[in-house]
Amino acid sequence: MAKKDYYEVLGVNRDATEADIKKAYRKLAMKWHPDRNPDNPKAEEHFKEAKEAYEVLTDAQKRAAYDQYGHAGVDPSAAGAGAGFGGFSDAFGDIFGDIFGGGGGGRQRSTVFRGADLRYNLEITLEDAARGSETRIRIPAMEECETCHGTGAKPGTQPSTCTTCGGHGQVRMQQGFFSIQQTCPRCHGTGKMVAHPCATCSGSGRVKKHKTLAVKIPAGVDEGDRIRLSGEGEAGVNGGPSGDLYVVIQIKRHSVFTRDHNDLHCEMPVSFTTAALGGEIEIPTLDGYAKIRIPAETQTGKIFRLRGKGIKGVRSSSHGDLLCHVVVETPVSLTAKQKELLQEFEALSNKDAARHNPRAKSWMDRVKEFFAE
Ligand SMILES: [Zn+2]
Ligand SMILES: [Zn+2]
Numbered sequence: 174m175a176k177k178d179y180y181e182v183l184g185v186n187r188d189a190t191e192a193d194i195k196k197a198y199r200k201l202a203m204k205w206h207p208d209r210n211p212d213n214p215k216a217e218e219h220f221k222e223a224k225e226a227y228e229v230l231t232d233a234q235k236r237a238a239y240d241q242y243g244h245a246g247v248d249p250s251a252a253g254a255g256a257g258f259g260g261f262s263d264a265f266g267d268i269f270g271d272i273f274g275g276g277g278g279g280r281q282r283s284t285v286f287r288g289a290d291l292r293y294n295l296e297i298t299l300e301d302a303a304r305g306s307e308t309r310i311r312i313p314a315m316e317e318c319e320t321c322h323g324t325g326a327k328p329g330t331q332p333s334t335c336t337t338c339g340g341h342g343q344v345r346m347q348q349g350f351f352s353i354q355q356t357c358p359r360c361h362g363t364g365k366m367v368a369h370p371c372a373t374c375s376g377s378g379r380v381k382k383h384k385t386l387a388v389k390i391p392a393g394v395d396e397g398d399r400i401r402l403s404g405e406g407e408a409g410v411n412g413g414p415s416g417d418l419y420v421v422i423q424i425k426r427h428s429v430f431t432r433d434h435n436d437l438h439c440e441m442p443v444s445f446t447t448a449a450l451g452g453e454i455e456i457p458t459l460d461g462y463a464k465i466r467i468p469a470e471t472q473t474g475k476i477f478r479l480r481g482k483g484i485k486g487v488r489s490s491s492h493g494d495l496l497c498h499v500v501v502e503t504p505v506s507l508t509a510k511q512k513e514l515l516q517e518f519e520a521l522s523n524k525d526a527a528r529h530n531p532r533a534k535s536w537m538d539r540v541k542e543f544f545a546e
Pocket of ligand 1: 319320321322323372375376378
């Protein structure tokens with residue numbers, strides 16, 4: 174379908190001034206605005222056509238290109254993107270900026286922002302994570318200024334509508350073929366200007382405060398779990414809702430246990446003699462001591478699993494286990510007597526090494542085999 178001439182679309186002469194073009198566009202936009210012509214695709218088409226013509230003819234560079242080369246000089250599809258001429262919502266946003274916002278009449282929308290979400294890193298002990306606990310945290314937060322009730326204006330004065338964005342909080346910037354919506358640089362999106370700023374908040378309407386909150390930590394939480402405190406984030410702007418506060422769990426390093434999901438692991442040093450002869454040793458669990466019977470001839474690396482002595486999952490009802498890793502300890506700082514006994518012991522062991530030290534013996538055999546090949 175051939176495109177209509179932009180001047181024809183707006184019904185202006187080729188030597189029309191920018192003011193003429195604007196005026197013509199406003200008239201057309203009012204007439205064909207989709208709000209006034211619900212379910213009328215033809216109106217939408219006219220509206221878009223007018224908007225496109227307006228955007229080209231009010232941009233000196235593009236207008237010159239159009240005058241010289243026609244549609245080919247400014248065709249947005251030829252440019253490969255055409256973002257500025259995009260869909261309906263785009264056109265919709267612009268109309269308020271150009272017509273209703275600037276003129277001060279009709280609808281005005283100032284930008285409403287939800288407050289930012291906040292993050293609080295809470296370090297807790299493994300015991301608290303396992304059992305659950307309740308704690309209080311003190312957090313900095315931007316809250317509505319009590320002096321001006323969030324308006325930013327000195328008591329007794331009123332903020333006025335921002336003249337740059339007409340109260341929108343957003344402005345459109347034309348960059349080549351692109352029309353970009355940006356937060357208004359003058360009012361930073363609030364849509365308001367404050368002639369006499371409130372002394373308490375310097376006109377921002379918000380002040381930095383601290384608040385103390387109770388946090389309930391459910392039993393079983395793990396590193397990185399987040400607890401959401403709804404609405405406890407930063408206050409919103411222009412009556413927008415507050416953000417949320419996320420308490421992020423960090424678990425302190427424990428002196429005995431390491432955690433792997435719901436299982437706990439711990440090292441269990443066993444004396445050389447106990448490992449050989451067997452015996453009973455006490456090991457710590459999260460709820461007190463437990464006894465483990467060490468069978469005779471226990472080796473390093475053996476794992477004793479205590480069922481249900483781990484952590485109960487926060488999302489499940491199952492308990493993890495406690496896994497005790499045996500480390501046979503070589504005795505140190507030996508006395509002369511101890512050395513003498515061990516040498517005697519060694520001499521006896523060597524008489525039948527294959528029987529008393531099967532691991533060493535089999536290893537030695539493998540080594541020999543390797544060098545014999
Ligand atoms: Zn204030
Ligand atoms: Zn503004």
